[in-house]
Amino acid sequence: MTDSREVAKPTDRWRLVAQVLEHSGELSDRIVGRARAEMPGYTALSVADISRMTVAMVDRLMVALRDERPLTAEDLAGLREFGEVRARQGVSLSDVQNGWRIALREMLADLTDSAHRARIADRTLLALIHDLLDIVDRATQAFSGGHRDVEIELARHDQQSRAEFARGLLVGNLGTGDIRVQAQRYGLDPEGEYRALRVRGDDSAATADLRELITPGATAARVFATAMDGDICGFLCGTGTIETGGTIGLGPAVRLAELPRSFRLASRMLATAHRYAITGPADLDRLGLLPAIVADTDLGEELARRYLDPLGSGEQARIVIDTIDRYLHSGMRIEATAERLIVHQNTVRYRLARFEELTGTDLRAPYSAMRVWWAIQHRKANPVDRTRD
Secondary structure (H helix, E strand, O other), X not given: OOHHHHOOOHHHHHHHHHHHHHOHHHHXXXXXXXXXXXXXXXXXXXXXXXXXXXXXXXXXXXXXXXXXXXXXXXXXXXXXXXXXXXXXXOOOHHHHHHHHXXXXXXXXXXXXXXXXXXXXXXXXXXXXXXXXXXXXXXXXHHHHHHHHHHHHHHHHHHHHHHHHHHHHHHHOOOOHHHHHHHHHHOOOOOOOOEEEEEEOOOOHHHHHHHHHHHOOOOOOOOEEEEEEOOEEEEEEEOOOOOOOOOEEEEEEEEOHHHHHHHHHHHHHHHHHHHHOOOOEEEOHHHHOOHHHHHHOHHHHHHHHHHHOHHHOOOHHHHHHHHHHHHHHHOOOOHHHHHHHHOOOHHHHHHHHHHHHHHHOOOOOOHHHHHHHHHHHHHHHHOHHHHHOO
């Protein structure tokens, strides 16, 4: 408390605060009325509930002010509980703080009116106001701390619930009824479209980009995620994608009940993208048949033996294979292939002819071209095979 109370008359101070305490019910009614009128967070609460706690808080502050003492540990615990209760009731910290500003103004108004009616010296009133402000500062710290702790607890619980929901959907452990109930809880349309996703836990770039979208209410995208086998797995609300500097496997857009299939494909997309060192969002549109090539190694190896091994394993073989790869990717256009390789068109023709001679393959036949392309992509995914003689 301040030195100013040394010149105040204790009897005047006691009498002034006692007058306010006598009408604490009326004071609380005004505070509650204004709070409900000005803050939407309070409109959903019953008047009786708000009034009961408001009277208790006002009395704590006024008794401390009357007795010229700081708030006790019991007072602070009660104020902290007040903040915790309001957080659990869904009243924002901003609304709670605004409510206390209203309470402070009403208490100051009552003290001032009572002081003027009782002709109490201004210095006594000023000392009381100064002490009241100190008390309210301590009270604000107490209830704000309680409110924030509950907010953190609720956020963690909500995130855990969202993670369990995501896991249940991805592995197919939720029935139709459970899906609808939980979808309603999170404001999701069971008939809407969602894309499963998967990110490696050691992919720092992708995990950082994904965490920005996991927070409930994120504006860029709504993502439900959970940890599975060291990876971050989940689903994206909608049919969009996620831009990242890392690698994110994405499944096709499906309904909630069909997410297990989308998740299996997202896992294959992720494995394929890492196999080919592809970054960014990886889905079927981007990867095409590469997931099948990665999965069917026996077929890939057999095609590689048939179409690549006859070329040998030296530098010339590598150059021919690279030329064939560029040729197939350019739509089998010699001019485009030569331009990409920065060589003469006749050089491309020579290499194509050399390949066809050694392998007995006609690259103009669509099925032959597809088999050759498959063999090349298999060797890209399995570079160790290139050392084979």
